[in-house]
Amino acid sequence: xxxxxxxxxxxxxxxxxxxxxxxxxxxxxxxxxxxxxxxxxxxxxxxxxxxxxxxxxxxxxxxxxxxxxxxxxxxxxxxxxxxxxxxxxxxxxxxxxxxxxxxxxxxxxxxxxxxxxxxxxxxxxxxxxxxxxxxxxxxxxxxxxxxxxxxxxxxxxxxxxxxxxxxxxxxxxxxxxxxxxxxxxxxxxxxxxxxxxxxxxxxxxxxxxxxxxxxxxxxxxxxxxxxxxxxxxxxxxxxxxxxxxxxxxxxxxxxxxxxxxxxxxxxxxxxxxxxxxxxxxxxxxxxxxxxxxxxxxxxxxxxxxxxxxxxxxxxxxxxxxxxxxxxxxxxxxxxxxxxxxxxxxxxxxxxxxxxxxxxxxxxxxxxxxxxxxxxxxxxxxxxxxxxxxxxxxx
Ligand SMILES: Cc1ncc(COP(=O)(O)O)c(C=O)c1O
Numbered sequence: 490x491x492x493x494x495x496x497x498x499x500x501x502x503x504x505x506x507x508x509x510x511x512x513x514x515x516x517x518x519x520x521x522x523x524x525x526x527x528x529x530x531x532x533x534x535x536x537x538x539x540x541x542x543x544x545x546x547x548x549x550x551x552x553x554x555x556x557x558x559x560x561x562x563x564x565x566x567x568x569x570x571x572x573x574x575x576x577x578x579x580x581x582x583x584x585x586x587x588x589x590x591x592x593x594x595x596x597x598x599x600x601x602x603x604x605x606x607x608x609x610x611x612x613x614x615x616x617x618x619x620x621x622x623x624x625x626x627x628x629x630x631x632x633x634x635x636x637x638x639x640x641x642x643x644x645x646x647x648x649x650x651x652x653x654x655x656x657x658x659x660x661x662x663x664x665x666x667x668x669x670x671x672x673x674x675x676x677x678x679x680x681x682x683x684x685x686x687x688x689x690x691x692x693x694x695x696x697x698x699x700x701x702x703x704x705x706x707x708x709x710x711x712x713x714x715x716x717x718x719x720x721x722x723x724x725x726x727x728x729x730x731x732x733x734x735x736x737x738x739x740x741x742x743x744x745x746x747x748x749x750x751x752x753x754x755x756x757x758x759x760x761x762x763x764x765x766x767x768x769x770x771x772x773x774x775x776x777x778x779x780x781x782x783x784x785x786x787x788x789x790x791x792x793x794x795x796x797x798x799x800x801x802x803x804x805x806x807x808x809x810x811x812x813x814x815x816x817x818x819x820x821x822x823x824x825x826x827x828x829x830x831x832x833x834x835x836x837x838x839x840x841x842x843x844x845x846x847x848x849x850x851x852x853x854x855x856x857x858x859x860x861x862x863x864x865x866x867x868x869x870x871x872x873x874x875x876x877x878x879x880x881x882x883x
Contacts, residue, residue, distance in 0.1 A: 493523070508841060515542025518863045520846070531859040531871050532846045536680065536712050536823070539739035539789070540780060541860035547742045550779030551772065559772045563764065569774035576781050581722055582730040583750035587758075588769030592711035592737035593626025595747035598763055599733045600630060600674070602749065603705050604650075605757050607671030611703065614671040620656035624681030625674070625709055634674060637682070657687035659694035666698070672705040672733075673698070677723035680712030680858075683851045684818045684825035692727040705732040705755055711747075712823065715739035716784050716861050719794030719821035726820075739861070742780030744773045789861050790821075797821040799865055800857070803872050811879050824857045825850060836878060845874040 493511045510528075514521045518541050520530050530542070540547060554569065561567055574586045587602075589595055600617055607614035619625065621636035629648055632640050636653030652670075654661035662673055673695055679685040692708075699706040708731035713723035717739060720726050724734070732755040737747040747768075767773075784790070797820060804826060808814040816827040828836075833849035840847050850856035859867070 508837070510841065517541040517544075518860050518867050526844065528841070528844050528846050529867060529871055529874070530846045531857045531863075532848045533858050533860045534743065535738070535848070536717060536858040537738045537741070538743055539715055539717075539861045540742050540783060541862050542743075544742065544780075544783075544862070546779050546783045547776055550775045551744070554772050554775035557771070560767065560770045562766070563769060567769070567771045567774075569771045569778055570769035573774045573778040573781065576778060576785070577736075577748065577750060580781075580785060581734070581750060582724075582752075583734055584753040585756040586748055586750050587763065587765075588774065589747040589749075589765050590745050590767050590773075591626070591747045592709075592735065593628045593631045593747075594765070594768075595711065595735040595737050595749045596625045596631045596634065596674075596709060597628050598747075599707050599709075599735050599749040599751075600634065600672070601763060602733060602751060602755065602758060603672035603674075603707060605762065606705055606755055609757055611671050612668065614669050614704070615650045616652055616667070616669040616671060617650060617707075618652045618654055618662055618665050618670060618673045620661075620675055620679070621653055622656050622679050622682035622685055623653075623674075623676055623709075624679070656682070656685060657691055659691065659698060662695060663698060666702055666704070670702065670704050672707050674707035674709060676709045676711075677713045677727065678718060678820060678823060680823060680856075681850065683827075683854050684823060684856055686818055686820065689727070692724065692729050696729040699732075707731060707733040707735070709735050711735055711737045712858075715781070716790040716793050717821055717823050717858075718819075719790055719797055721785065721790050740781060741773060741777045744776045746773050746777050784861070793821045793861050796863065796865065796868065797824065800824060800868050800872075803868060807872065807876060807879065810876075811882075813882065814879075818854075819857075822857070822859055822861055822863075825854050826857075827851075827854045829853070832882070836875075839878040839881070840874060843874045843878060845871055847871075847875070 511523045619634045625631040625634040633647035633651040714736045735749045804817045813829045818825045831852035848856045
């Protein structure tokens with residue numbers, strides 16, 4: 490058999506340290522490797538596989554659309570993108586959409602929209618306030634927005650106009666706001682930053698400040714959106730509405746999609762001011778439509794909310810048993826366990842051996858972002874494996 494991992498090392502730019510497993514097949518919350526070994530997947534493609542692997546609804550939409558129309562240019566109207574836009578608008582507080590292909594691209598577009606708004610309505614204001622520990626993507630501008638040194642240092646100088654301030658502090662946002670500020674951009678819960686949950690009033694405080702200053706609030710819901718934290722969109726849990734919201738990951742159920750949505754008053758692009766070749770393509774949008782429709786029709790967010798509580802209660806039991814677990818963080822199915830020491834990578838490898846996929850989001854923190862369709866039985870199984878692995882450290 491071909492040694493795929495060796496070939497990868499030879500052919501690829503080594504931008505990521507992969508785990509020593511080659512996955513070939515998936516079904517529901519399970520995946521299988523080249524040796525036929527089965528794994529319970531609590532990584533879910535980094536919070537992408539909302540309906541698990543190869544869900545029949547997704548496979549049907551994808552194959553039917555593949556036989557019908559895959560790609561056109563955006564110079565023409567196509568139906569799946571309009572249907573998906575309508576479902577998003579009907580189920581959110583936003584009015585208009587722009588489709589693209591990834592989270593970074595969605596944020597890049599959202600930030601361009603905010604700058605355009607600043608130019609037209611805020612006397613040329615262009616600065617965007619973002620937070621330390623955030624993650625907004627890998628393009629140059631989204632790296633500048635991402636308030637983490639390790640992502641920024643290799644690429645300095647970065648594009649101008651991004652002010653990174655402390656997360657979970659309205660005072661920090663207030664202190665950074667000037668007449669050059671056009672927007673504040675935050676994640677309702679920081680995902681890649683380690684699953685950091687701000688205090689309950691944080692988003693309300695930012696909303697009030699943005700209203701007072703006449704600047705825009707952009708919510709990056711690329712990780713928290715599409716049911717992940719127990720509501721279709723994270724903002725619903727905080728009693729506020731953003732002016733602009735970005736989505737990607739779980740929206741496509743596995744196909745690459747991104748979208749940013751805006752309130753009518755913030756939707757200021759004129760023809761030609763933004764665009765995309767693949768964005769909104771029929772294949773991806775038909776798949777996104779089937780995914781989102783299933784999530785809404787089956788109240789997946791409501792189920793995630795309940796399952797998240799069940800999951801947290803079980804994590805509490807682990808915490809009570811193992812003194813080296815210091816904190817449980819998150820909501821719904823965006824959860825994390827923080828340890829006293831930097832043991833996350835070692836735990837990931839130990840779990841992998843036992844047939845469980847989990848993610849080391851920080852050196853001392855494990856993250857759980859499984860498909861949204863998992864059951865209590867899957868949670869029991871995953872935490873049973875984790876408990877066995879943790880017990881070896883006692
Ligand atoms: C909150 C958030 N924003 C943006 C991104 C970037 O998305 P992508 O990797 O699809 O460009 C991510 C990816 O992890 C994310 O979690």
